[in-house]
Amino acid sequence: DNPLSGYASYYSKSDETALPGYYGVVLKTHRTKVELTASDRVAFHRYTFPKNVEKYVMINLKDANGDDRPTDTFLEQVNDTTVSGYRCSSGWSKQQQIYFTAVFSEPIRLALFHDSIPVQGNVLQGIDVKGNVIVASDVEKLDVKVGISPVSMENAAANIRQEIADWNFERVVDETTAKWNAELSKLQVSITDTVAKRIFYTALYHAFIQPAMFNDCNKEYRGTDKNVYGDPGFTNYTVFSLWDTYRAAHPLYTLVQPERVPDFINSMLAIYEQQGRLPVWHLYGSDTNEMIGIQSVPVIADAILKNMKGFNYERAYQAMKASMMSDYKGLSYVTKLEYIPADKEKESVAKGLEYAIADWGVAQVARK
Template sequence: MKNMKLIGCHLAAVIVFSGLFFSCSQTHVVKEYVDYVNVFIGTGGHGHTYPGATLPHGMVQLSPDTRLFGWDGCSGYYYADSSIIGFSHTHLSGTGIGDYGDILMMPTSGENKFMVSGSAEDPDSGYRSRFSHKEEEAVPGYYKVRLSDYDITAELTAALRTGFHRYTYPEGKAANLIIDMEPTIHGHQHPVTEIRIINDSTVSGMKYTTGWAKNHYVYFYAEFSRPFTHTLYSGDTLIEGNLVKAKTAKALLTFIPEEAKKEVLVKVGISSVDCEGAKKNMKADISGWDFDKTVADARKIWNNELSVIDVKTDDAEQREIFYTALYHTAISPCIASDVDGRYRTMGHTIVQDTSYTNYTLFSLWDTFRALHPLYTVIRPDINQAFIRAFLRKYDESGVLPKWELASNETGTMIGYHAVSVIADAFFKNQRNFDVNRALSACVRSSTYDTTGITPMMPASIVARIMPLELKYKNELGYVPADRCGRSVSQGIEFAYNDWLIAQMAEALDQKDIADAYTKRGEYWKNYVDPETRLMRGRNMNGSWVTPFDPRATFKGSCYVEGNAWQWSWFIPQDVPGLIEEMGGKDAFVAKLDSMFSMSSELTGDAGAALDVTGMIGQYAHGNEPSHHIPYLYNYVDEAWKTQALVDSILCTLYHDDPDGISGNEDCGQMSAWYVLNSMGFYSFCPGIPVYEIGRPLFDEVTVRLSGDKTFVVKALNNSKENKYVQSVKWNGLPLSEPRFSHQMLASGGVLEFEMGKEPNKELFKTY
């Protein structure tokens, strides 16, 4: 994997930070945080990440596109591919559904024969180009590749709202660049696209698509370092003049030859508001034509972002996995406000508010579990900014976001997990938002009431965010499987969210709400099958769904992206109650043991099983419902089993290669799990400000907290073999249970582990 990493050679003469000079001629290169990031992790397998240039939570994600269709084309790039279509400015990181891939540019040399991209099977049928990973490099904020069909070196970097390209063309051939508004990841419809030639070095335009995000607008403003002549097309039809407005607007730019100049640079600002906003964004981001300075600025920004955590270890692979994971956690959600404070609302009006920053891309069913809890530790300010964005979107749409994308509610997945993010921050005393309005929004989002929803929202989406399941849940106490799909998964997640609402209401002296939602928080018990002690679907008449195969995964079942084995443990808010319902401690342990030891075979629909990966028995680490399960042993005097399982997951299901993530990255969730667990703890139940202790992977970790405080985790006698915790001390005092509070962490201090080869089965014994 080292051949894919940029370790200073290209940038040797231009980057100087903190007195550290990076030079190829030096025998010793001092590495910075970015040098430990392998941006290609997750670009293979089913990780669905991309390797291109972006900044932390940046509006622009400038990256190569190698494929636009298929499940493994969700990010536009797949490591096994051998040709590049072009470089577009928006991408999703690790999702299971594709969108974006907007404003594609592709440099070509010589006579340009095609205005279509061609196919992977026959690259010569279009303008795409072959490439080799041996001629590809990337670090956070910078990407470089040689397009072998054209002998062009393409380099990409990014500012917050602007993509910056540098293309080096071969001598003696025409230098061209194609702007193609047709390519879109997963091929969504675009009713209108537009390209306008402003002058011989400036182009602007827009693209409106109706895909996963039903109403998605992207405007761009591009300035070139060299003048060009142009040809415009509507599809393959030549258009005279300086403007084309069509479903598939395209432009071919040919740069006027300049002696001894082979480079062409282009700065591309984007906006969801208008071309003027894109222009302002570009002008504010990058004032001149110093590409190397923008690369250096991006490097500095990423170094600062990654410096929040220091790890000490002799394991180079685990260090790279860690910092790559930390990098992935900072990509999204993304800024969606222009530099002048204008943004597109959920109702698709344009407003201006310089006191507010809008964000987009909230994959909340995934990220409430680990990503947002991680932010409460390392980036509480930005997490609270996200919550303020939730509440603004609530005001605009009538409901808290569920899976929001580009000012569109997609309605994807289940639950109303903005509640979890809000409650977790609230109970960690991170309350830079209107807490009473937040409680009202949480209650509203848990109720079947479609009135007042933004008129722009399609009826199909309204039915997903205010589903009939809410009515059944609130009236019957469960979701009937013969009336609603995914009934069990929805019902037990509703119960978790409702329990959180009850806790917030009680803290805010809203007794009526607290009483009602405390009762609803108990509804998970209605799914416990007394015969199998697993969560099972019930019909409208109260009968159990028959037949019942706990290993079955199929679309339309009682479960979402999983089966009864994976879903029977999602009661993090009431583990003692779950233990009781499963027949007591011994029966609970026996069932939990069997889950991890039984066959990993799945039955049912193979297509539905795509999201059930990273198997240890029936535990599926590649999908989120399993992520807390290893820590259940902490509640039954067998914390050593938690330690062994966490060690196994960290060391066998994360790797320093393209297939290094055991499932979809899911907008930072899979990586956030690694970051937290490798430090030795996990946010088992977001909303309860307590961390469960696992197995620290590194010899020492230092987390830089606000107020110049640090939280340090030390693992004495640590090694791959010594994976079991022998003792734990907090600031020198022994811990009596396998958990500690967020208040302890936030106050700063030292959590010290003594590690050993054999489990200490008497540690943390409470029964």
């Protein structure tokens, strides 16, 4: 009796295709082929349905992975082919805000629900909003362009108009594939072992999917302080998994993606000015404060010592120094005692090592 039940589906790995720039799978239960590609800020979906059956695409703004939980959700049918909404949530990353607009290639009707309870009308707000996008039973192919934005639903729609103005799915696949091939071919491996080669390029692909662009086509973005900023003169980024990336990934970026490094660091310096400390583990506009140490410090130090251009060294040095002189997770003990007491802070030995690395970076920059 639940109108939202029955969305799960079996699938087989033999019916799945996963490539940089394209994903496809057949949902066996619903006999529906799903294909996905994307530009920088717009996802492009293609659904190929069986003939003469009911067709739905559910927009679920309630459920998510892990401990992420919605704090405010909104969904609206704008016209007969357009749906807009937003999802605010909290969890590992606090105060996440993501806005979207979805444009469909066929006329639709939106059925709204508070979780599984039907609600009349074409606009709904709450913490558990879901929507059934319903298309005519004779529609066999449905394309959907979904623009996202950290700022507004209007910006999400503008991103669609800017990046994917037409309905040429194959062109977007080709363009995105070409972008990925250009990046992945920066390191070329000549080996006969195809399995090892696949592993290498898969690892390189994983290394290149973060940090993630976090602005709109007009360069607006939402800062860590949740204010909206205009064009800052650089591309704003988020998803700085610095505990995981400062040792190897970021030094790799300085070698094979040097054009992105100044934007990474300018994003970090903006975060410093907005929250009073350089990022620790920055995720979708909020710092999770996860892990020990402030690993953005050695990242910035490495870039300065390699003479990377495109950001202000003095501004960076002052941000590094102020962050390391803060009280973040045991730093005050280092300042006063030159060590972190094990009975005062968890993982004090590991923290001491991370702070020593960061302090070394600050000292090298100061010496430079």
